[in-house]
Amino acid sequence: MTQPIIQLSGLDKYYGNFQALSQINLDIKTGEFFSLLGPSGCGKTTLLRAIAGFEVISAGSLHIDGASMEDVPANQRPTNMVFQSYAIFPHMSVSENVAYGLKARRLPKAEIEKRVAEAISMVGLDGFGDRASHGLSGGQRQRVALARALVLKPRVLLLDEPLSALDKKLREQMQSELRQLQRAVGITFVLVTHDQEEALTMSDRIAVMFDGEIAQVASPQELYGKPTNRQVANFIGQMNFLDAKVMGVDGDKVLVDVQSLGKLTLDLHQATGGIEGCNVVGVRPEMLTILDGSQAAEREIEAEVCEVFYYGDMTYYEVILPFTEAKITITMRNTAGRKVLGEGETARVGWSQSSLLLLK
Amino acid sequence: MKNQGRFLKWFMGLFLVFLYAPAFLLPVFAFNDSSIVSFPLKGFTTKWFSVLQSTEPLHIAARNSVMIAVITAVFSTLFGVLAARASSRFKFPGRRSIMGFIMLPMVLPEIIIGVSLLVVIIQLGFELSLWSIIMGHILICTPFCIAILSSAFMNLDQNLEEASIDLGQTRWNTFRLVILPLVMPGIVASLLIAFTISLDEFIIAFFLAGTEPTLPVYIWGQLRFPQKLPSLMALGTILLIVSIALLLIADYFRRRGIRKTGIENSGGFL
Amino acid sequence: MKRVQRWLRGEGAQGLFLISPTLVFAVLLLAIPLIMVVALSFWTQDYLTLDRTFTTANYQTAWTEPMYQYLMARSLKISMFVTALTIFLAYPVAYFISFRVPPKRKAMWIFLITIPFWTSYLIRIFLWKVILGYNGVINGSLTGLGLIDQPLSFILYNQNAVVLTLAHAWVPFAILPIFVALEKVDRSLIEAAEDLGDSKLRRFLRVTLPLSMPGVIAATIIVFIPTIGDYVTPRLVGGPNGLMISNMIELQFKKANDAPLGSALAISAMAIVTFVSLIFIWLNRKYIRGPGA
Structure with a gap:
């Protein structure tokens, strides 16, 4: 078996005296669709941001692809993120947004253009390249955010509640699209969500978190059929x-x-x-x-x-x-x-x- | 309901008359063909404007003032950007009291600032110069710049910055490519406000001016001579037009910023 | 060592680092000069030599000499009247813009209110002298209309003229914070009050006014503190009986060459306005939190 893409062990995070994460031990397998599920304030977003490099961990270790991330800043980690607010640069067009990370890597112009076009096409936004980004709808903004992150071919794509801003119908459609996209690109996805249905339908495995601790890690079926304690059983269904x-x-x-x-x-x-x-x-x-x-x-x-x-x-x-x-x-x-x-x-x-x- | 509405409308009408009375009289006397600034009006003339053209000390004072205002605008905006960015993005120990202290000149009477700077300059044995005025002006303009820039920085989604870092950009490039373009309208507004405040500031300049006067100090000197008053009215008219033009330019940039980004992020003018 | 490194990478250090140039500038040009003024106020000066022995003589003079007492009381009185008149003028205007003007026009109205203040401050005040003067606009039109035979002399060169002119100069600074506070008042609260049976007036007194009080307090502070230090207006339109404390401070620093006494007067004036402002804020807190609100 290949080694896990993300390995967390004994990870703690404190804000002053408040402990946001406590003794997180977790392995995420290469190529899986993994979800962090829990009520708001359980630490799932903090954990995601720690993986991305936006939160400095207080104790423990974090390895991505076998390498320690201790002194690796966010802009050098092999991860990319889709933010809850999508964080589309409002002063740039759709293709400028998608090209942003490639330009940071100083790739040749022709290659940038080719990869941007591919990425835009992959998320179904053909013909939107020159659009100003602030006129886009919620669903379109999310597609831009996905294209912008995936164009860099990260080892891990981190998604922070990417569907919470969409209405119910669009959300269901995007759930299946995201799942298909993940299978197509074969990149490890780590999704943060508070919606148990979303986690169950999309994920290969789910970690349920309460109060900064992981309560159970299991496949959707196992999680529903064999929850290991009352709190998990009550949160999932x-x-x-x-x-x-x-x-x-x-x-x-x-x-x-x-x-x-x-x-x-x-x-x-x-x-x-x-x-x-x-x-x-x-x-x-x-x-x-x-x-x-x-x-x-x-x-x-x-x-x-x-x-x-x-x-x-x-x-x-x-x-x-x-x-x-x-x-x-x-x-x-x-x-x-x-x-x-x-x-x-x-x-x-x-x-x-x-x-x-x-x-x- | 009707009564209240009518009262408010009357009140607004009278208020606008009160508000605009001096600004309205300014061009009236500027073009009045009489060496006494009073009613009744005599006739139309533009000679007071030509008097301005030939008054050498006025030109020197105006040049001093513009130079002071430009330097003040640049430095107080620079200080403002640093402070606004620090206070809106980072939590650091003593943030509230540090910001309160930096904003203090906003509520301090200008005479206090003028007096205290004068004391320091004299005690330390420095010469009064245009630079002492610039220092005082940066001190009083910085809080206004911070007020404008803070709202620009606060309207910035912190995720945009993180997204840029996440996509592999360095901190400096993130500032240059993402943050700066988005707060640009705020920076333009800040430059213009500081420029305008400095150009019109009298008390500090009055206390700290050495041998070289600024425009308001020059005007103050001229107010004593009745025969100079009509040309001062002409000068005031010009200053009013210049100020309004600057404001309209600032507003243009603000609107363009909103159009470009689709978000309101500039802060008002005051 | 590791903890220091982590701290240096953290938010706190970055924030302090960013703010330090502005802070250092403010310390050098605000804190140190203010401390020096305080120090100076406890020293004495004889012509050009400075005596650095500690003495409270300047404060004794500032607080006991009838002339200074009188000037201080008059300045305080004028500032209070100016503040009251400014708020009285500003509140209805802010209310009008916030509640009666359609949202799209609000920015234009605010702009309209501020335009007159982009004239030169000195010339603007001087123009009030023209308006209020013996041969001024008001007297001119009143005699022209045959309403009076002799020009009125009580409108220029007195405290009324100072109050009016200062109120004119400061009114936009009072309108803006009140307007902002009124904009923040949740309109559904006012509808709720109406729904619960309050009349227009009671609704205003019980909901709108208390909720906009923070703006009124801000406006009061913004107007009250700086006006006590105003120098130009009393000199131009105040006449001998309209002079204020800052005219005296300037006199001490320049012509009388007694900087220590000038410093003591300046600090005393600051102390008094700060004290009055704090009382005002405290009273308002009580009013807002009190059961009657």
């Missing part, structure tokens, strides 16, 4: 939690006492973050079913429907489980012939033991 108490471990089996569901025996690997300190059982809303008529499930429990949110293709139910009054959410697809329950009705909730996760 939705999850129901029921209080649980570990009664004992026997080989690869765990005996737990779960609120409303009673005593269960689970596989040890269902404790995705390790058995230590586990105190809840989590289950995704779509892993639960409301049983219709003669339908049966592995396990069943009766519950009272307390609220119904009808979305057309889906219905979200909030139900109260017996004995402990725990409230959980169930999402059901409105397939042909399925009856939508009303508030106050009793529902038979079907579940399976294998869809539960044991978390802390």
